[in-house]
Amino acid sequence: MNVLLDHLPEFRDGFVGTLLLTLASAAFALVLGVLLAAFRVSPVPPLRWFGTVWVTLFRNTPLTLLFLVMWFVVPQIFDVGMSPWVKGLMALGLYTSSFVCEAVRSGINTVPFGQAEAARSLGMTFGQTLRMIVLPQATRTVIPPLSSIMIALTKNSAIAGAFSVTELFGVQKLLSDQGFAIAWIFLWVALAYLVITFAISGLFRLLESRLEVAR
Amino acid sequence: MTEVSVTKDEVPPTGEPLVVLDGVNKHFGALHVLQDINLTIGQGEVVVVIGPSGSGKSTLCRAINRLETIDSGSIALDGKPLPQEGKELARLRADVGMVFQSFNLFAHKTVLENVTLGQIKVRKKDKKAADQYARKLLDRVGVGNQADKYPAQLSGGQQQRVAIARALAMDPKVMLFDEPTSALDPEMINEVLEVMQQLARDGMTMVVVTHEMGFARSAANRVVFMSDGQIVEEQSPEQFFTNPRSDRARDFLSKILHH
Ligand SMILES: Nc1ncnc2c1ncn2[C@@H]1O[C@H](COP(=O)(O)OP(=O)(O)OP(=O)(O)O)[C@@H](O)[C@H]1O
Numbered sequence A: 001m002n003v004l005l006d007h008l009p010e011f012r013d014g015f016v017g018t019l020l021l022t023l024a025s026a027a028f029a030l031v032l033g034v035l036l037a038a039f040r041v042s043p044v045p046p047l048r049w050f051g052t053v054w055v056t057l058f059r060n061t062p063l064t065l066l067f068l069v070m071w072f073v074v075p076q077i078f079d080v081g082m083s084p085w086v087k088g089l090m091a092l093g094l095y096t097s098s099f100v101c102e103a104v105r106s107g108i109n110t111v112p113f114g115q116a117e118a119a120r121s122l123g124m125t126f127g128q129t130l131r132m133i134v135l136p137q138a139t140r141t142v143i144p145p146l147s148s149i150m151i152a153l154t155k156n157s158a159i160a161g162a163f164s165v166t167e168l169f170g171v172q173k174l175l176s177d178q179g180f181a182i183a184w185i186f187l188w189v190a191l192a193y194l195v196i197t198f199a200i201s202g203l204f205r206l207l208e209s210r211l212e213v214a215r
Numbered sequence B: 001m002t003e004v005s006v007t008k009d010e011v012p013p014t015g016e017p018l019v020v021l022d023g024v025n026k027h028f029g030a031l032h033v034l035q036d037i038n039l040t041i042g043q044g045e046v047v048v049v050i051g052p053s054g055s056g057k058s059t060l061c062r063a064i065n066r067l068e069t070i071d072s073g074s075i076a077l078d079g080k081p082l083p084q085e086g087k088e089l090a091r092l093r094a095d096v097g098m099v100f101q102s103f104n105l106f107a108h109k110t111v112l113e114n115v116t117l118g119q120i121k122v123r124k125k126d127k128k129a130a131d132q133y134a135r136k137l138l139d140r141v142g143v144g145n146q147a148d149k150y151p152a153q154l155s156g157g158q159q160q161r162v163a164i165a166r167a168l169a170m171d172p173k174v175m176l177f178d179e180p181t182s183a184l185d186p187e188m189i190n191e192v193l194e195v196m197q198q199l200a201r202d203g204m205t206m207v208v209v210t211h212e213m214g215f216a217r218s219a220a221n222r223v224v225f226m227s228d229g230q231i232v233e234e235q236s237p238e239q240f241f242t243n244p245r246s247d248r249a250r251d252f253l254s255k256i257l258h259h
């Protein structure tokens, strides 16, 4: 109990760190994932190919390996001096984008193909068809898997703590190294994660019911 | 490939040529679905395409607005060859209306929005003008009072009439109908055919894939009979139904007449 009260600033920093890292990489992964899904259903073969390779690569690589690459390989190639936080964001975002892409793509596949054809036959471009006809109808099926993906992302962000990004899991390490009772630290850290993941699933459930009403 | 002598041009196309297919070939893998298709559709003409399942009728329609690419030959609309993918092609598609067997209305949009979307996004009309025109067209096809409903709330016949209005809203030069009544319950077929008949009377250029002989007889200038990817016969409806020249047409007609 005392661990929390005595080290509130550390816990708070860790909580905010996890929250920000999760939100930022979620936004990055969403934008990238939707774009990749668009690639994967586009009429242009090189784009489809690119999307497939991307998903295969990032979905099948262990996240820790991506972190290692981000930390030790990427700086050797592009020495742009990314901060640990940005590197963590990149690793999490790239990894998660492949899952988002597949969720969005399977959502797209639930929209009857004939509607996209009808849109094209009206002279709408591929982009217009995707934005106005396909994606709005795919959203409803995409929301539940997306919720799981975002919860997984929250927990995956703990890996960043091991790479010296200030976040919840790192706080646990810091405090247990200082000799505090590990059970209490774990409990508080776990609760903090729970707060974030509950908020995410609540948010997505809200979205889901909103969309149902809109029909 | 078996040789067939094509019986054609009993009725030459009336009016200026609007759609011209010249030596069009198309394969799906090893399957030669369109075999050296030559067809000219004149301004204001109504051409009914008829033939057994799998003969390539849908593919022909879809090739005309380039939903399907062709391997060789050329298709021209109003004197201009079909462009490749891109903005040009989108513009061409807007000039070719298409009505599908399965309606394909946008399920998340109201009937009115279905008919205004293309006008606003493709023809760049303002919303008010688009609404006005859409309501006029919906009235014309007899579903004006359904404007604010969603497609799923309409009967099949009503949905297909909305789909016709949606295509008409682009002011197309030609309308393609791919078995527009095949997915409908029998009692709804006529309401759709009547709308099409009215369109034909108003001078719309139409290509209609259908087995509705009543429609072909009363509205078509020409019947094109396809079999195994080839145009086997082109005749006036009267000639075709009473006195088909080819064995394949006779065979086909005897099947659809006696069941
Ligand atoms: N996308 C495709 N890929 C492969 N084969 C196809 C494809 N579309 C159609 N085919 C084949 O091409 C042939 C012609 O098809 P098409 O749909 O044009 O025939 P149809 O005359 O419209 O038949 P129906 O009366 O059944 O609608 C058929 O054998 C069909 O199986």
Ligand SMILES: [Mg+2]
Binding pocket: B057, B058, B059, B178, B179
């Ligand atoms: Mg067909």
